[in-house]
Amino acid sequence: MKPYLLLLAGFLLPALLYAQATIPPIPGWKMEVNKDTYRFIPPSSPGAANFEYDIMPVEKSNGINLGEWLKAAAAKDLQGAGYSSQLPGVLKTVNNSSDLLTYSVLTNDGSGKKLAVIYFAYVRPDHAVRYGKIVRLREYTGTYINVAANHFVAILKQEMTPGKTITPGVAATEEKPITTAAQPTQVNGSGKGITAAEIKGVLLHSETRLGVGGMLIFVYFPYLLLKNGSLYEHLAVSPADINEAQSRQSEPTKWGTWKLDGKALIVTHRNKDGSMTKPNRWTGWSWASPAKPNEKLNGTYGSISGGGNTAMGGGSMVVSSKYITFNSQGQFTYESVGGGSYNGSTGSVSAYSSKNSAGTYVLDGYSIELRFNNGQVNRQSFYFYDDKDHGVIGIGNNPYTTSH
Incomplete structure (x- = not known):
């Protein structure tokens, strides 16, 4: 050298x-x-x-x-x-x-x-x-x-x-499961919370976070915007199950305000001490689309929340699955059936008969109700990422994309 x-x-x-x-x-x-x-x-x-x-x-x-x-x-x-x-x-x-x-x-x-x-x-x-x-x-x-x-x-x-x-x-x-149970609902349990007439819409805001194992995850989180200028962040439950007064008391930091400024959204959040943050100017957002009353899906949707499993279910039962399949008969299942048809690729309907991982579903606006065959009922927020192409849906805070 x-x-x-x-x-x-x-x-x-x-x-x-x-x-x-x-x-x-x-x-x-x-x-x-x-x-x-x-x-x-x-x-x-x-x-x-x-x-x-x-x-x-x-x-x-x-x-x-x-x-x-x-x-x-x-x-x-x-x-x-x-x-x-x-x-x-x-x-x-x-x-x-x-x-x-x-x-x-x-x-x-x-x-x-x-x-x-x-x-x-x-x-x-x-x-x-x-x-x-x-x-x-x-x-x-x-x-x-x-x-x-x-x-x-x-x-x-x-x-x-x-x-x-x-x-x-x-x-x-590397894929590691992200087991996030359905968020506890700050609700009255009657389904008579925020009405469709009070809702301006649900927007999707691009955010980043580190998942299990340090994976970088890009997620479009749902935000519920009310016509009175209020904002509820990371909408996981059905709006009809949110008791606004109770929620503002038990989870105040999830509430904020919003207003449009051209194509930008001006957002404020509430700090833990009750004060409001400085206004944030959001440009990385888009409107989500609601489901029609009793609209039906037909296909298998896979989680795209960062390569892990998405927890679904409610109460004391959590059904962990990477996929969820819907058919036009109004049924859903977490078991693999190879597609959304009623018989599935094998001609068997057993997957839709499972007590703990299958049942029927009802879509209405920004809500999905999953009625498990074991009698359990779970409601979560629901939305389409695009009003024309329904290939990507959101259930709670988790995005799913169709496999076909």
Whole structure:
């Protein structure tokens, strides 16, 4: 080794170790490398052509605030791609993570196609910035986003712990159950709580959080907006089961206010001490659609809440399942039947006869009532993510997408 390299080795070794960090592939995805840029292409399936996940070359932060750095990098990237940003981006710190920031932007490409772009970034111990991005159609809500996000978090863990290695793809796609029981309802139990006439609508707000095992999860949480300007966050129960007066006493921080300002929503929340937060300007939101009275579904819907199981049920019984199947006869089941038809793929109706994991359902507005064959009745909030395509639904705080 040349003398000047020997002199610099002690200073450069940490940087070299980070620079040589391996970017693991994602099982089933194609990985293309162009210099120091990594592009991951999901398996061929509906939605794949409208999804892009890139990890960008490591850059110096130059000591500036990471949020400001990320916004500047996003602006440069959007301009270089020929995208025109329509609304101000939303900068967020991922819940329960002091290291990871996200920056979400709604934009149009050169042909006018509506896109959503999400940038992630963190500062490594060597003070360099690792960042990546996801580009997707605004109406696309498939599972790819969580696979890509979990992959990026796996790289963060590797680089924040020098010397740690990750088996390619394992950390990025590991599935662990998220067993969140149905939230206790602050209700009068009579189904005579908030009426349809009082409701302005339910909106879906894009939020991030870390799930079990440190998985990064992008979720559109439901918010109930009332015509009187009140807001109820993370709507898990049927609006008809919310006793507003009781709820404001027992769970005051779930209540806030809202008002529209053009395409932006101005939101305030209540702090634990009873005071109100400063107004927040939301741009990453959209209206959900209610079900028609007695509307029927026909298909198997899988949880897309971050790769884990979603707990459904009520009272003392919790039925954990990754899938739920509905048929046009008004029945549901958590057992696999291969589709939504009455007979299922095997010609058997036994799945719909199970006492503890099947029964009948009733849809009405923003509510679903599950009547289990064992006599138990459970009501939760319900909504469609799109008023035209009913391929993605929400039950409680959990999104599901149809498998066909």
